[in-house]
Amino acid sequence: QKEVEQDPGPLSVPEGAIVSLNCTYSNSAFQYFMWYRQYSRKGPELLMYTYSSGNKEDGRFTAQVDKSSKYISLFIRDSQPSDSATYLCAMSQITGNQFYFGTGTSLTVIP
Amino acid sequence: GAVVSQHPSWVICKSGTSVKIECRSLDFQATTMFWYRQFPKQSLMLMATSNEGSKATYEQGVEKDKFLINHASLTLSTLTVTSAHPEDSSFYICGFPRSDSYEQYFGPGTRLTVT
Numbered sequence: 001q002k003e004v005e006q007d008p009g010p011l012s013v014p015e016g017a018i019v020s021l022n023c024t025y026s027n028s029a030f031q032y033f034m035w036y037r038q039y040s041r042k043g044p045e046l047l048m049y050t051y052s053s054g055n056k057e058d059g060r061f062t063a064q065v066d067k068s069s070k071y072i073s074l075f076i077r078d079s080q081p082s083d084s085a086t087y088l089c090a091m092s093q094i095t096g097n098q099f100y101f102g103t104g105t106s107l108t109v110i111p
Numbered sequence: 112g113a114v115v116s117q118h119p120s121w122v123i124c125k126s127g128t129s130v131k132i133e134c135r136s137l138d139f140q141a142t143t144m145f146w147y148r149q150f151p152k153q154s155l156m157l158m159a160t161s162n163e164g165s166k167a168t169y170e171q172g173v174e175k176d177k178f179l180i181n182h183a184s185l186t187l188s189t190l191t192v193t194s195a196h197p198e199d200s201s202f203y204i205c206g207f208p209r210s211d212s213y214e215q216y217f218g219p220g221t222r223l224t225v226t
Contacts, residue, residue: 008152043219043220104152
């Protein structure tokens, strides 16, 4: 079993839709949960970060972590064509430690 | 966030030759750095952990004699792909973790094509 599972998609939605991206994981020791956005042939850039369980909101983006279910989500409201990218979830056990990535979900927002 | 540069951004080489990829942090120092490989439509897979002043630690299945890592300073690490083969063609990304927080800063990646 992989440490982190993520549906690779692809996911295609109309502009303005709400997008839900999800990851599950198996290691209960994970404490830090991140969402990265990666454009084609570019390095990942950090979108959201959550420590332990809970919700975090930043503009159109909301990250949720449910440690009891080992399930994390990223919601994008009022999606824009510029949101079209691959979204990677990542998690780690402690600060400065290696990240475990999901496979990434490819998202296309159609104008 | 911190700025990490990688050079070259794209390289094409012939089978059997060696290629060196540089990863440099421009505005902070790190004793540890990670090298990842990413195949098309797949996630980043950790290849090795590079520690300044000591030997790198390689993940299972990654040949240490083929992928030479030199963590020359707190701001520079290099990955050399020796005797490259077409199956080494991939996107290589470095990551600088901060020891005092969750953050990891990634380079823009190097696309290697071996013909």
